[in-house]
Amino acid sequence: MKIIIAGAGATGTHLAKLLSRDHQDCTLIDEHPERLGTMASDYDIMTMQGSPTSIKVLEDAGVGNAALFVAVTPDESRNMNACIIAHNIGAKKTVARIDNYEYLSKKLIPFFKNIGIDSLIYPEVLAAQDINNGLKMSWVRQRWDVHNGELVMLGVKLRETCEILNKPLRELCGPDDPYHIVAIKRENDTIIPGGNDVLKNLDMAYFMTTVDYIPYIRKISGKEHYADVKNVIIMGGGKTAVRAALITPDYMNVKIIEKDEKRCEKLNLLLSDNDTMVIHGDGRDIELLTEEGIKNTQAFVALTGNAETNILACLSAKRMGVGKTIAMVENLDYVSMAESLDIGTIINKKTVAAAHIYQMMIDANVTNMRSLMTADSDVAEFTAAENSPVTKKPVKNLGLPFGMTIGGLVRNDVGMLVNGNSQIQAGDSVMVFCHKHNLKKVEKFFKPRKFL
Template sequence: MRIVVVGAGAVGGYIAERLSLEGQDVVVIDIDPRRAAEVRERLDALVITGNGASAATLEQAGIGQAGLLLAVTASDGANILACHTARKMGVQRNIARVQDPDLRDGLDGIDVDVVIDPVEAAAEEIAALVVESGLSELIEFGEGQLSLVGGTVTAGSPLVGVPLMDIPRNESFSWLAIAAVRNGSTIVAHGDTTVLEGDHLLLMVKSRNVDRAKSLIGIHDRDIRRVLIIGTTRVARLTTDLLVKAGMEVVVIDPDDARCAAVAEEIPSALVIAADPTDPRVFGELDTNLHDAVVALTGVDSMNLIPCLVAKAMGAATTISRVTRMSYVDLLAGIGVDTTVSTRLTAAASILRFVRRGNIYSVATFSDTDAEVIELEAVPGAQAVGNSLQELTLPYGIVVGGMVRGDIAFVPSGATTIEERDHLIIFAVPDAMPAVESMFSA
């Protein structure tokens, strides 16, 4: 399928790169010659310098033969116009990045199929991770009934050093180890897999058992009473607003007086301090302690790293940092940043379900592995329907972690038989994704 990506910035460039590596027919359009040249150098894709809302440019990109247009520039208006023009020229489906809520509400009747806002999605993810501090992932599936829980395994985990098949099970707590990331490599979990301290482990559980999953990983509950937000970017403001509404005490720190004044007016329940967040004295004056979470959300990776390290050294319970360069993820984890978040990944998760074949309801992506978790429906006539999981002999790289049948969500076993219209939550490495699509699509 030809996919045209309008906008080669942080979000568009990342999505284009990911789709190109999968072998998709990708065309990238950007009005900035410098950005276009950068993408042209690193991608095996057609890159066009031009206005993505222009009919002439879209014609050059072959929009009439495209199955999908992704308009993800920083301009809401340009994205909406690109979708409108592309629809008139025959594109099958389009997705627009729109950040202004007023514009999103007024898109009824305009030729935009799907609207995404990666920043808003990232803020929701960050707020959830603050509430469940210590986790690197907390992703809901099955309308909130099942949760994918991710975290770094500690020495206190009962899983360390024991093959998964030998771990005692409790009937009141069903769980399934999905995968572990160790030294940059993804290990798909099987019965003979042994978890090690320091692994990034992914578990599937019922959502009511998230706390028990944290205990399995070796993460102890932290009594977070205050959140220190570094920066006044849009994602910082949205996260602050969500946490304030959740009843948490929030302090915003930014060196710019004008930006601080604007946030103080916008969110009066938050304490806003104009100060240098890289200065240890700021955290000392705030008496940073084990009841604090520090969330660094500036637009510069280095400006996020330093406050996290300073706060951690002064006793903060947990640190969360926004990253723009994915190559920094492993570095940050190795020097004390507990969790990283990226608007690129949230955008990719929003978009990939429209690229995958079949009835896909949601997609989750990760910072340290290119595997995905997808929620799909087993459609009538699919190869998998009527077979148990053990009869399917799933290829390596695929794990069915959860199922929803009607109103009932559960963690399946090998004996579980797949029925029509079941929703399945499936972990898959990239090479295994075609097998997933063929087995569960008609």
Template sequence: MHVIIVGAGEVGCNTAEILSREGHDVVVIEADNHKLAHVESLGDIMTIEGSGAHPEALEAAGVKICDLFIAVTNIDEVNIVACLIAKEYGVPTKIARVKSFTSKKNTPALSGTKLGIEMLINPMDTVAYELGNLVVHSKALEVAEFADGRILFVGYPLERDNPVCGLSLTELGDLGMVYPFVVTAITRKEDTIIPRGNTVLMEGDRIFLMVRREDHPSLRYLFGFDKEKNRRILILGGGDVGFKLASQFEREGARVTIADPDQDVCEHLADHLDTSLVLNIGITDVGTLLSEGLAATDVVVSVSDNEETNILAALLAKKNGVPRAISVVNSPAYVQLATTLGIDACISPRLAMATAILKYVRRGGILSIATVEENHAEVLEILIPDSPGVSGKTLREVDFPKGAVVGAIVRADSVELPSGDTVLAAGDRAVVFTVADALADVEKFFEAK
């Protein structure tokens, strides 16, 4: 696949690196030659210095043979114009990052369909949604929904004295007769394990499971999670993400406090929020936060535009007794550092954007994707093809790729957590966890033949 990426910021670089690593022909257009030098260090990526909204640069990048065009500069108008020019060259799939146009309800004139752009993405919308899920699901490291919300993919840490520590998956499976779920992966220190029946769960593991939504409360009870609801929430940062979160939590009846150092931002929050307490202070001002009830807070979410400040604010909250802290962090190195230091979960705008784009790159009938950064893995919802080697076979009969596991099978009106005797039927959907090394094999397995 020939892919052109306009913009070499964090999102552009991350997307280019992923696609290049997977063997795609990637060209990055960027006006800043210093950024291009960094892009070239990421892999076999062609770079062009220039404007992605200029036809000469696009032609030099091979726009006439382009399969996927991605515009992710920091300027919405440049991204949209670049995609419109790509449309005139006949590029079949165009994706534009737009931060302002999608923050409010789109007007018809600005919809992707009207513009002829296949996808308009605002990473902050996705970030707010994922943060909301993490707050609602106490202790969760990851939360993703599949099959129209009927299947949850969740990750949890196994802390000291967790009741399942020391149990094998076979022993855990006996309990699963009452509490049905599938353990798809375990992260143990730096390793990702695709577990077997004799795999024993240990303190410090981070486990990733698939479960039907209606069975999730039973799963949380079994694993000793979510003994208390998050009713007091502190949001640090009053930008678009902070405002969306505060509005959501107000509707859910939580007691919300939101802090931001910018007076204009705080006035906007005060005018548009109903019950939230708005504080015009720095988000690391621990003294004021303590006087406003920090120690009694159930969860802190740091969502400012500065990832270092977000990490510091979350760590200060943890040090002062807040049981759960979640942070917006972009850099992969910071994501790993934050969790090592004790921050409970991190959300990456960069990763949110890349995940949305990958759906257009993956082969086969990919319906949705979730990316799990800490173990370099993906969860795919895939349409099962009408192929002789797949359709009509049981999981036990097929040679399913190593490094991947089927966590759920979705039929028209039912969801099955599979066993070896589960039959793969054409038209059903499989929800699959796969490590990066097995991804190509999983795509090939589900390709129509």
């Protein structure tokens, strides 16, 4: 598959690295040679210096034969123009990064498709959605909903209070039990568990369950003492903070602390119809945090542009008694460190955006894909096609690739768990957990057979 990426910033380079790992035919374009750096020599991709809106540059890059064209430069207008040009030259699918929220309206989808833009991504909106998922369930590190919440995956950090530690999973997750453990992250390893595996203290366990049993998962994982989030302090008033504040549930009280006085004035305008309080100050100032009620705050969210600052601020908030902390960590080199320091939920805009783009490469009906940085894995919602291999045999006989597991499915808008004897039907929405980001190996199971 030929893929062209315009923009060698954080999202573009991260996506190019993912594609290099999959041995895709990838070309990365940027006007500035220093941004391209050593990408061509360090990874299995082509690089090209030039403007993404230059017809000659795009033609030279081979956009006429591209299955996917992705424009992720910092300039929204340039991205959209590049996609329109690429589409007219011959690119089959196009994706543009934007920062105008109104463009995401569902009623505008046909308009953008008509002019040659198949998909729009706003990384800050995607990150804000993940932040709010974390705030709604203070005891969960990660949450992922399938089919509007009919099926739910919960990433939970286990402590000594967990009831199900040190017991073989075959005794815990039988066919009639209301949850499955689809993966375990233990220190630096991700385990796709079998019946003899056990959960241990400090594991990150990924539970698949239905929405009705979320309180049960909370009980058995020993998280009932976690206070529900009502008061939130956000450090940093960037785009992600604004989007997060705008979609926070009404029962939560949100304060944004921002160092830049002019930005505070802008925030007050952007949030004028919202109850969010904007405070001019430094979110690392202990005296300020105390004055603003950190002792009565259940969640602290650090969203500055500096990963180290965010990590340290979350550690300080934890020492001051905050139960839930969320840190924006854009430098992937710091993710493992943040995890080892037990920061809580970690947000990375470029991996969120890259996962959204990556799902467009899958040659099957796949939606709602998420990349789990801490587990080096992806989860995605596949729809089983008529006559696809996944519908021909019980799950235990499918011969699924190593590192892949099916956690559940939604049939006729009803979520249900899957075991080895389950038979997937055409039209089912199926939750797939895939270690080592090998979703491309999964697509063949959900596509219709060419010869019957």
